[in-house]
Amino acid sequence: MLITVAIDAMGGDFGPSVTIPAALAFLSDHSDARVILVGREDVLAKELAKHRPPGDERLRIAHASEVVEMHEAPATALRGKKDSSMRVAINLVKEGEADLAISAGNTGALMAMSRFVLKMLPGIERPAIACSLPTTHGQVLMLDLGANVDCTPAHLYQFAVMGSALVSALENVERPSIGLLNIGEEEIKGNDVVKQAGELLKASDLNFYGNVEGTDIFKGTTDVVVCDGFVGNVALKTTEGIVQMLAAMLREEFKRNWLTMLAAIIALPVINAFRRRVDHRRYNGANLLGLRGIVIKSHGSADAFAFRCALDRAYAEAKGGVLERITQRLGGHANEPVIEAENLSA
């Protein structure tokens, strides 16, 4: 099975200087992968010339004359940038020329264009942003991370279906465990939306663990953690904030005087091993889930290593058949809960 990736080669803070080396490394890792670099042909050809491209049919350029700016309003980009690298990459998925699209560009624009071009999967009302995070003994998939600020129980249920399918596709686990993010393990706690979502999940044939708390995310209590986009976004960004603070403080302590600097040098291999384990670049690549196509958002400031990690993730998803798995879970087994979900959200 050949996997073709459409890369918005102009997107992100660094554009082709990051996307092209990452694409080439990705191609050399996966002999069954093809890449379509989307963007301004002259710019891409110039960057390609700096490297040693494979020179076969596995890599080609699709010209797109425009670029979506990082802070452009999604609606403006959607209406005005029809020949942007982002839009053309998504079009390639729609047309069946690529199995997935990946971009490090403007998240809002990517979401708006993807929804407009690809449309939603049947049974899914809202797209969700999903991301893998490290745990003490593996990974956890968390969603939604900011696509939806007000969710109904039905939306949360659908996020669980999509999260379950994605983990199945990525890690070959048949029935990933699902945790519903709440503020207490007891069923009586939490707000009404979460309580009703819990009922839907219990009635479904998903592997529902029950409520989980914030501490459970990084403990890896469940394979998937489901929450609304407001809560998920706050949790993720709070985490980013404390990690930055701890890193800054640790750096300060090691730089305090020549003795502590000596200690830093001696401890360097350990610190580096630790940093490799928690390296956020390894977790780069968020999914825009719920669409009739695979769309991956890379962090805008991703370097070539981070972008390649996102490419690897995208490749694994396409291989694992994530879309088929979502459709199957909604159509095959989970019909009744969906009907119930629609009633609740009405």
Next chain:
Amino acid sequence: MLITVAIDAMGGDFGPSVTIPAALAFLSDHSDARVILVGREDVLAKELAKHRPPGDERLRIAHASEVVEMHEAPATALRGKKDSSMRVAINLVKEGEADLAISAGNTGALMAMSRFVLKMLPGIERPAIACSLPTTHGQVLMLDLGANVDCTPAHLYQFAVMGSALVSALENVERPSIGLLNIGEEEIKGNDVVKQAGELLKASDLNFYGNVEGTDIFKGTTDVVVCDGFVGNVALKTTEGIVQMLAAMLREEFKRNWLTMLAAIIALPVINAFRRRVDHRRYNGANLLGLRGIVIKSHGSADAFAFRCALDRAYAEAKGGVLERITQRLGGHANEPVIEAENLSA
């Protein structure tokens, strides 16, 4: 000005073996403080005998025959444990014999009893749990951390008033800056409740900074961060989770082999200095705000150092006149926004 503290000496995972040494250390630090130890007289006298109590009028025991269990249902404790150390400590505040009550016991029971005995401050509809957290250059006060899962814009506004008053009392800042936790800095983002709360805050004479994101909490962008109890609780517990994970991973890396263990020994002074800076025990002591009395909740697993930190915080609040400041902010200046807030919440 003399400050009298009523301590639920039986509360928490360790009871008198933690609360009594902490109380004695607290008394020796503050010559204008008095302590009333509330609990079973025989148990407390026995523990006191192990130490060197001041032996003057600054320390006395108030007998209470019962103890609220850590996992007792709040309603059961409220109805059934009228002679518990927790309840009697709160009663002492009500009767004016103590300036504040502190307990490391059951949070739900403490909240229920405090609301029942002390009642709410005028203009405050819901109590909130507030806690200080470290930032790169100081502290931030965050609320609500779990008392309210569904908040109206008016509640969020009232939390801001209380948070502002508390920071004023603790740190002698006249107009602490207030951030409203949201998922984007732009005003258009966020859910309706947060947007409307933003309008109320803008119309008030509080020092409203605007929206802040999760990353801003530990950056210390504002002195106060306001959010609903669901979001606040998830953010706080997620933070706890990642800190535990990072600490465990760092420990693992340092224990990998004899070389890394040697590095650990050499780096130990630096690691310890770092740990002192981020020591969560220093931030022990959450406020149950909005009541007609100061009530502080210590972490249940607090040791004597942590409990003493909570005592210090409680003392500073009473000295700073936090209740008067809240009342003044609501009554003196903030009348109109409160009226507006009531309309919105209806």
